Amino acid sequence: MVLFAFFAAGCASETINQPTTLKGAFKHDFSIGVAVNQRQFTGADTNGVALITSQFNSISPENALKWESVHPRPGADGYDFAAADAYVAFGERNHMLIVGHTLAWHAQTPAWVFRDENGRPLQGTNAADRALLLQRLHDHIQTVVGRYRGQIKIWDVVNEALNDNESIADTNLLRQRSPWVRILGPEFIVKAFEWAHEADPKAILRYNDYSIENPAKRARLIALIKMLQAQHVPVTAIGSQTHANLTWPSPQLEDEALTDIAKLGLPIHITELDVNGSSRGQRLQSADVSQNALATGGNQPTQAAAVQEQLAAQYANLFAAFKKHRDAIKLVTFWGVTDADSWRRGGNPLLFDGHWQPKPAFYAVVQQAK
Ligand code: G3I
Numbered sequence: 001m002v003l004f005a006f007f008a009a010g011c012a013s014e015t016i017n018q019p020t021t022l023k024g025a026f027k028h029d030f031s032i033g034v035a036v037n038q039r040q041f042t043g044a045d046t047n048g049v050a051l052i053t054s055q056f057n058s059i060s061p062e063n064a065l066k067w068e069s070v071h072p073r074p075g076a077d078g079y080d081f082a083a084a085d086a087y088v089a090f091g092e093r094n095h096m097l098i099v100g101h102t103l104a105w106h107a108q109t110p111a112w113v114f115r116d117e118n119g120r121p122l123q124g125t126n127a128a129d130r131a132l133l134l135q136r137l138h139d140h141i142q143t144v145v146g147r148y149r150g151q152i153k154i155w156d157v158v159n160e161a162l163n164d165n166e167s168i169a170d171t172n173l174l175r176q177r178s179p180w181v182r183i184l185g186p187e188f189i190v191k192a193f194e195w196a197h198e199a200d201p202k203a204i205l206r207y208n209d210y211s212i213e214n215p216a217k218r219a220r221l222i223a224l225i226k227m228l229q230a231q232h233v234p235v236t237a238i239g240s241q242t243h244a245n246l247t248w249p250s251p252q253l254e255d256e257a258l259t260d261i262a263k264l265g266l267p268i269h270i271t272e273l274d275v276n277g278s279s280r281g282q283r284l285q286s287a288d289v290s291q292n293a294l295a296t297g298g299n300q301p302t303q304a305a306a307v308q309e310q311l312a313a314q315y316a317n318l319f320a321a322f323k324k325h326r327d328a329i330k331l332v333t334f335w336g337v338t339d340a341d342s343w344r345r346g347g348n349p350l351l352f353d354g355h356w357q358p359k360p361a362f363y364a365v366v367q368q369a370k
């Protein structure tokens with residue numbers, strides 16, 4: 001109730017009975033999603049739940065469907081679906097568009113996946129090792145996607161597989177440090193999409209990555225997707241994470257990137273939106289968690305109001321670009337509910353503060369809907 005009164009007060013054109021909501025403001029443009037954590041989808045964070053159900057019409061699991069969460073141990077009995085089941089039940093109860101994140105990623109995947117039974121690292125030069133890793137990927141995807149067939153409508157099938165070197169001179173298409181890439185090469189991407197499609201033929205299957213605004217990575221994304229399309233691999237949407245900061249991407253860069261990516265002919269989803277407001281986070285365009293942990297804070301209390309304004313301005317820029325490309329963009333998902341929930345919490349990167357109150361950036365975003 002307190003929240004609703006606040007929204008109404010903040011937006012003069014709304015009556016007290018019709019609070020401003022993100023999902024309402026953009027209902028003619030795209031769905032509005034949010035990444036949720038365990039305390040939220042189990043109901044423990046009641047204030048968080050109130051915001052999720054009132055403001056958003058789609059959810060992504062911040063961690064609950066990653067390999068280490070859902071499949072911590074090897075073998076058919078190595079799955080643990082308790083959290084994932086609660087996540088999906090929460091989405092169904094609240095009639096939300098439910099996203100799955102993520103099936104094949106180099107991070108948050110247990111070490112055993114890339115080792116044999118004796119702990120020896122699997123080698124790409126060894127045919128039996130390759131077959132074993134492909135078998136594990138197959139079983140994981142069939143089991144996890146199959147369990148939620150018809151319930152999880154969108155999957156991040158492959159996450160962050162592209163080389164993220166900003167130099168265009170680096171001709172490696174894929175991230176060489178990923179064990180998936182080292183052991184299997186591009187085959188793991190092809191197979192992951194094919195097996196996900198087999199397990200749920202109706203699901204939307206995304207390739208998801210960060211910093212695809214930057215020209216070198218964008219060119220690699222386009223090359224990868226064209227390669228997959230040429231082989232009739234069922235990739236059916238592009239996920240652009242959009243972990244932004246106060247000045248990056250510029251309006252022009254965002255517009256250019258969306259224009260280029262839309263030419264692939266697939267829907268675009270903004271999958272992990274946030275804007276790092278910390279002074280130490282401004283040079284960072286990576287979604288790597290360890291780098292971001294260092295790059296938070298640094299703002300002087302006297303700068304707080306100015307940073308709020310910059311954050312609002314950057315969100316307005318981004319939503320202006322999303323609106324312009326509304327024919328291609330089907331879903332915009334924020335990576336967390338409040339600043340206190342965020343992986344970049346020191347950068348206060350979201351639309352709601354740690355007390356669940358809307359920030360100036362919230363109103364700046366809603367303004368762009370008009
Ligand atoms: O699982 C342990 C738990 O047992 C322990 O109690 C707790 C104590 O800190 O740590 C837990 O693990 C943490 C996990 O989140 C769950 O909370 C990890 O240390 C922490 O590193 C992990 O961070 C997640 C990060 O991915 C890891 O890569 C963030 O919450 C999550 O927001 C972030 O999300 C990624 C996307 O999946 C992909 N794109 C980039 C984005 C940001 O890094």
